[in-house]
Amino acid sequence: MMQPSGPGKFAKRTDRQGIKRLPDAAYGEQKEFQEQQQGAPMARSNQPQPTANPMAGIVPLNAPTQRPDEPVTTGVDIGPGAGREILGMKSPIDNQLQDLSKLSKYMPLFMQYADSPQSTGTMKAFVKYLRSQSE
Numbered sequence: 001m002m003q004p005s006g007p008g009k010f011a012k013r014t015d016r017q018g019i020k021r022l023p024d025a026a027y028g029e030q031k032e033f034q035e036q037q038q039g040a041p042m043a044r045s046n047q048p049q050p051t052a053n054p055m056a057g058i059v060p061l062n063a064p065t066q067r068p069d070e071p072v073t074t075g076v077d078i079g080p081g082a083g084r085e086i087l088g089m090k091s092p093i094d095n096q097l098q099d100l101s102k103l104s105k106y107m108p109l110f111m112q113y114a115d116s117p118q119s120t121g122t123m124k125a126f127v128k129y130l131r132s133q134s135e
Helices: 029-039 094-103 107-114 121-135
Strands: none
Touching: 094 107, 094 121, 107 121
């Protein structure tokens, strides 16, 4: 078994070991074990690797449009063009109604806790808000 690398000046590379063999491997296990070792990432060279330009796909603001037939207001619920539905987003009101319907089944528990002596002002305000929204 490989010992861990030491600290500071005692440190040594542990990723440059040769391919190991299992002493009592079952049928096919030795081959699988060695293939796994060969697929493991080895030490990187100290040579800097060229990277792609992260700015390559950005279109400058002063560039001509790439979608001349699409209105600027596409994706917004005002003006010409498709609205929010094109983005596959629900409206905030739809999300709020869905949340309230899920919370409504817990209202009896919330109300019971809000009426208890251990309840906080925040819990009481939360229950009051939920009741006002579900009416």
